[in-house]
Amino acid sequence: MVVSVFCVAILAVCLRYGFWTPEQETNSKVLSRTGSSSYNRESAEWVDDTDTKKSFSRVEVPQVPASTARGSQFEPLPKEWEEPLFAILNDPNQDSGLRSSRLIQMATVDAKHVPRIQEECLRHLAYSLSDENPEIIFQVATHGAVPAYIRKEFVERVFEVRPEELCEWLAKRLLASGDPVMTAEGAMFLNNFNSTTASPLPGASR
Numbered sequence: 185m186v187v188s189v190f191c192v193a194i195l196a197v198c199l200r201y202g203f204w205t206p207e208q209e210t211n212s213k214v215l216s217r218t219g220s221s222s223y224n225r226e227s228a229e230w231v232d233d234t235d236t237k238k239s240f241s242r243v244e245v246p247q248v249p250a251s252t253a254r255g256s257q258f259e260p261l262p263k264e265w266e267e268p269l270f271a272i273l274n275d276p277n278q279d280s281g282l283r284s285s286r287l288i289q290m291a292t293v294d295a296k297h298v299p300r301i302q303e304e305c306l307r308h309l310a311y312s313l314s315d316e317n318p319e320i321i322f323q324v325a326t327h328g329a330v331p332a333y334i335r336k337e338f339v340e341r342v343f344e345v346r347p348e349e350l351c352e353w354l355a356k357r358l359l360a361s362g363d364p365v366m367t368a369e370g371a372m373f374l375n376n377f378n379s380t381t382a383s384p385l386p387g388a389s390r
Contacts, residue, residue, distance in 0.1 A: 265301045268294075273308065284312050284320075292329040303334045310341040318350050322357050325366060332365040339369045352377055 261269065272286045291305035306324065313321050324330075325339050339358065343351050351373060358370030 259300050261300060261304065262298060265295060265298060269301060269304065280312050281314065284309060284314075287312070288320075288324060291324075292327050296329050299331055299334060302330050303337070306330065306334055306338040307341070310338050311345060315347060315350055318353055321346075321350075322354060322361075325354070325358060326361050326363055332363075336365055336369060339366065343369075343373055348377075 272283060287305040287309050291302045295301035309324060321342060325335050355370040355373040358366040361367060
């Protein structure tokens, strides 16, 4: 009878506080070393221009602040801005260079405090800016008058549609720009670029 009462008491304690198995102890030690697994800090690699063999060094990708998340891409255009924007987009008496210049002017000056219009301008610029002058693309990507989340969307689209050589050049410029959001974008692109273009080691199977 005493033994039964003792066993019941032990069972109650186990149910109250749970069983601690050797596996749980191991997992606890791993988590204490690695921290939370909900956010993995990534590393990226970028090309050193001085090395013709593309040597890479490890670069930490900064965490992008939550405030840079996309927020306005599905909002309608403000009524008062529809006419001036469409006047640029639909003007047949201009070449692509003039059209792009007018869109940059609107995004960075005229509509400086109208994010929805800035977003629409940069969406068009991602396709219309010339590959022959990538410096302009870099300047748009780092222009302080445009919110970071809009510039981030712009750069992501540029990386999707532009030639690989231009994107690699732009990513390296962004990596050294000092802008945390753009630095992260450049680092992530170069990390992916390196993983897809790295030459196989001698003797490695193809």
